[in-house]
Amino acid sequence: MPTRAHVLRRAAALVACALTVVSTTAGCSLLPGGGDSGATDIERNTLRIGVMPVVDVAPLRIAINDKLFEKAGLQVQLVPQTSEDEGIKQLDTTLDVTWASHVTLFRKVAEGTQLQLQGEAYQAGANSMALVSTDASYDAPAKKSNPRIAVNSADDIGALTTKAVLDTAGIEKQKINFIEMPFEQMQQAMQSKTVDAAWMIEPFITKVQRETGARIVTDTAIGPTKDFPMSGYAASKKFADGNPKTLALFRSVLRDAQQNASNNKLSVQDVLSSYVDVDQQTAALVSVGTFPLSLNPIRLQRVADMMDTEDVLPGRLDVQQLLPPGTTS
Known part of the structure; x- marks a missing residue:
């Protein structure tokens, strides 16, 4: 028959084993590859x-x-x-x-x-944002002194970088006419001559080039806007x-x-x-x-x-x- 001392020693061993398992499990969740790696104390998941x-x-x-x-x-x-x-x-x-x-x-x-x-x-990066045109004669930024340019927003990065790049080409900022429209509508606007060019980002640049033969008038990530x-x-x-x-x-x-x-x-x-x-x-x-x-x-x-x-x-x-x-x- 087990003695009282034997029972107490066995109980202590079981408690120690349980604590080891809990400690190990908790530790694993904080390691890379663990279940909630790094997320155990975030405010929301x-x-x-x-x-x-x-x-x-x-x-x-x-x-x-x-x-x-x-x-x-x-x-x-x-x-x-x-x-x-x-x-x-x-x-x-x-x-x-x-x-x-x-x-x-x-x-x-x-x-x-x-x-x-x-x-x-x-x-x-190079040509990741650019001024694009379906007009073959508009092949350099200085070719039009009063350009009509489609942008997704007159208060956004397109207008800002276009003004900076055209300014270095000698085009007065006040003479640029920005016309707002979604990127998806710019191709049709160029083909219908509603605008002379469009400030576009990828993948819209590549898409309009493939579908219409449009060319890049100028990269707008050059000079003052490089990178x-x-x-x-x-x-x-x-x-x-x-x-x-x-x-x-x-x-x-x-x-x-x-x-x-x-x-x-x-x-x-x-x-x-x-x-x-x-x-x-x-x-x-x-x-x-x-x-x-x-x-x-x-x-x-x-x-x-x-x-x-x-x-x-x-x-x-x-x-x-x-x-x-x-x-x-």
């Missing part, structure tokens, strides 16, 4: 992100296909938006984070919207203050996604046809820019300063104030 059909968000699409967010403990839902302004307006209601050009984000901040930047999405920071992700300041760990995890996974896309730009071209209205042959020909790995205040200040110079902003905007605490160059 779901994020609704506003996106548009542009190359800029390809890394996000690839990351979701590869389950990078899911493996990190985040459930990410991509919500298509009709415009950048609409995406920003939906923050704190139907969206937690949204994609937009830096120009739009900074303009909204200047108008009083409180935002915190969560990542850079895209940086211009220009194009777009990024932002949350409302209220959401960012209330969910710092969740957004830190988002930025960490986004960095991996951006790195993967940078290492394999074929994957970017491959995923395009799944969310943009282009066939695989067109997608395979698009020019792909750069996917920055982190928020860089010096790089982003360049955008804000150009906006100030061009009177898009009422004064100088300090981009550092829009970054998560502790962000440095």
Whole structure:
């Protein structure tokens, strides 16, 4: 018959074993490859992100296909938006984070919207944004002194970079007539002579070239706009203050996604046809820019300063104030 001492020793051994199992299991969840890797203490495990059909968000699409967010403990839902302004307006209601050009984000901040930047999405490369025309005679930026140019928004990156590049070609900014329309309507506008040219981004540039023989009048990522920071992700300041760990995890996974896309730009071209209205042959020909790995205040200040110079902003905007605490160059 077991003695009292024997029973106590056996009970102690069982407790120690149980504690070891619990400790080991808890430790595993914090290691890379664990069930909720890094997500055990985040404020929430779901994020609704506003996106548009542009190359800029390809890394996000690839990351979701590869389950990078899911493996990190985040459930990410991509919500298509009709415009950048609409995406920003939906923050704190139907969206937690949204994609937009830096120009739009900074303009909204200047108008009083409180935002915190969560990542850079895209940086211009050769011919990733350009002035395109179906008019064979318009083959150089100085050919038309009063050009009618289609842009997706007169207050966005297209108008800003077009003015900068045409100015270096000797075209007076005041003589440029910008006509707003969606990218999808620009091809028809050029063919009907409603506009002389259109500021476009990929994959729309390659699509119009293949379908109409349009040519690039000028790359708008040259000279003062070379390697220009194009777009990024932002949350409302209220959401960012209330969910710092969740957004830190988002930025960490986004960095991996951006790195993967940078290492394999074929994957970017491959995923395009799944969310943009282009066939695989067109997608395979698009020019792909750069996917920055982190928020860089010096790089982003360049955008804000150009906006100030061009009177898009009422004064100088300090981009550092829009970054998560502790962000440095």
